[in-house]
Amino acid sequence: MAVAQKNSSADDNKRAPAAKLADFSKEQELSAYETMLTIRRFEEKAGQMYGMGLIGGFCHLYIGQEAVVVGMQMVLKKGDQVITGYRDHGHMLACGMDAKGVMAELTGRAQGYSKGKGGSMHMFSVEKGFYGGHGIVGAQVPLGTGLAFANVYRGNDNLSVTYFGDGAANQGQVYESFNMAELWKLPVIYVIENNRYAMGTSIARASAEVNLSRRGLSFNIPGEQVDGMDVRAVQAAGEKAAAWCRAGKGPYILEMLTYRYRGHSMSDPAKYRTREEVDKVRSTTDPIDMARARILEKKFATEDVLKKIDASVRDLINQAAEFATHDPEPDVSELFTDIYR
């Protein structure tokens, strides 16, 4: 909540009232905890493998932001679509994509989700409703709006969750999308993952209005700031936004106040913020630590049970790493496939 208070604007009477914290059941707490932990461990492993030279190019880690995607995923149903930018490993795992396939794509191997041809920023799963994985800042926003358009065209009650960051929030195409989404009442939840830094530029240095939940005001799109470090707050806000969209009322903006612990990418100068700032967020509002504490406090599980979960998550990630290390590179014949169909 510290993050939320720090960033919230005084002039927020036009914003939708913030959703309350969801009261999670035992199953919800445990399932959210496990998925957040899976993402955390996956990303730690990816960082390690990058350091070993097994992963190349760009690699943007999601560590610290896990509650956002896990909370949002809890409100989705079959047929809903998810699309995001390049910090996408967490989204894929939350959508239910196989850790082995994701990790093998990171290592550029044949059984990666894109046969090794996409890499960290370009993975997709039609089956799991994950539409990428896009490397151009902000480009996923019109695309996600188009996914929502398809839902209206087909007359179903599915929605599109379109994620983007505080950096992308300044791209022009975001506002072109907002306009059409509200004009045509498209069912899209714009989830702005405000982790406070667009690469190394803090939001205050890049944005004239730092309360990004207000960015839809001139289009009449309701928005609210959410404590993106608390999976219960995310889930509650997501529930409300989803109901809005499924009722045919058009788009909804959720600004998730979150934080990334690691650098923008693997080569990050770490000069734009202090170690103390990172440590403070990490020690006071870590989404996984908070979930773990709640579980113990509510006696949803014992330390022993949590240790077992931790061990099985570690095991899953180790298997994924092992698979991604030994899977062969794509056959050279793949160079010229999948250009046309």
Place this chain on the structure above:
Amino acid sequence: MPIDILMPALSPTMEKGNLAKWLKKEGDSVKSGDIIAEIETDKATMEVEATDEGTMGKILVPEGTADVAVNTPIATILSDGEDASAAPEKKAEPAKKTDSVAEQQKKAQSAPPATEGKAEAPAPEEAEKKAAKAPAAPAIQTAADPDIPEGTEMVTMTMREALRDAMAEEMRRDGDVFVMGEEVAEYQGAYKVTQGLLQEFGDKRVIDTPITEHGFAGLGVGAALAGLKPIVEFMTFNFAMQAIDQIINSAAKTLYMSGGQMGCSIVFRGPNGAAARVAAQHSQDYSAWYSHIPGLKVIAPSNAADAKGLLKAAIRDPNPIIFLENEILYGHSSPVPKLDDFVLPIGKAKIARAGSDVTIVAWSNGMTYALKAAEELAKEGIEAEVIDLRTLKPMDTETIIASVKKTGRAVTVEEGWAQSGVGAEIATRIMEQAFDYLDAPVARVSGKDVPMPYAANLEKLALPTVAEVVEAAKAVSYK
């Protein structure tokens, strides 16, 4: 002296139009600013205002006259003291009177209001009937078209109508096909290519967008990733530069980046290249730009039949397609086979004129120069083989090479700039695959290396000319 009222042009590309209606009669008094007549083309309707005061003298072109050439005197205005008999007898330009103009006028009045002017919006079937009534023009191409069965009845229609029919047919066939873009619905298309589609398919499938090319192109790609088949109209491809990131990074590359899992069936279409007198920002030819990109197919037809057959193919194709039209060609009529489902293969060039002395390769409006040049050359005893490329990517290299092996000489014609142009690519392929057959280096005729100037004389100089094509063909023939 009586003052002549001349047939006005609605746009720099208009050559003739219909005189739909006179709102003043002979003998009526006229003030400056009075609306005296309505004229129309297949693209738009316009009111003719008086700019002089006096009395309506003789009406020289009766209402309902079709195809009145621009600048033909259509009536006279008499100043005080003059009478109608004083007006010299003027003959209107040869113009044929048709019954359909009055009918069209009625339809125009009953059409839903357009945002500007009074756009005529016949349902596609009516337009088809109208086109069917027109006598079929003699087929221009000397080479038989292998894609059209022998004995097929041909109907003459404009490229604009052919494109519209292609979209309408595919929309009837597949509910996932929809068209979106600026002014495609109520306005009936900025260039009237989507005329009548809103009336037939409704606003769910014919969608007016805000002026946000980047946004709606991306939205279209997103809808295509979800399995729909959008036709995204750009008012002109000049404006698609705003959207080129979505076209290339999102549409063209996703299939590859997803390992073949997710692609998009989408057509980006609209006029490309120079129109007339619209200067540098509205006159660029993007043939080379898009044909550079793996994952895109690029089509640029030169006539109504190819436009129809290839647009239908493009809409059905599971890949992203760039469909480059041409404003100048929109109003040109040519025969289109009357078939229930006329679909042409993408990636196949056509020999538009057979010849043995020199190969001329062109596409889109470049074909206009190429065919006229071929006629000129024939007068001098040089028989040019003119290849209409039709598709720029994938390029039908085989047809080009086969022709060059026969003629030993080649000229490329394009309105775009020469550097890194399509002509440069054709020349390279010829060099790579038919070097030993060449009797002369390949010559390129292209747009000049300047932004398009506005002044009429400079604009002419900036574009290729028939004379340049003739000269290039003679040069490679050492004549």
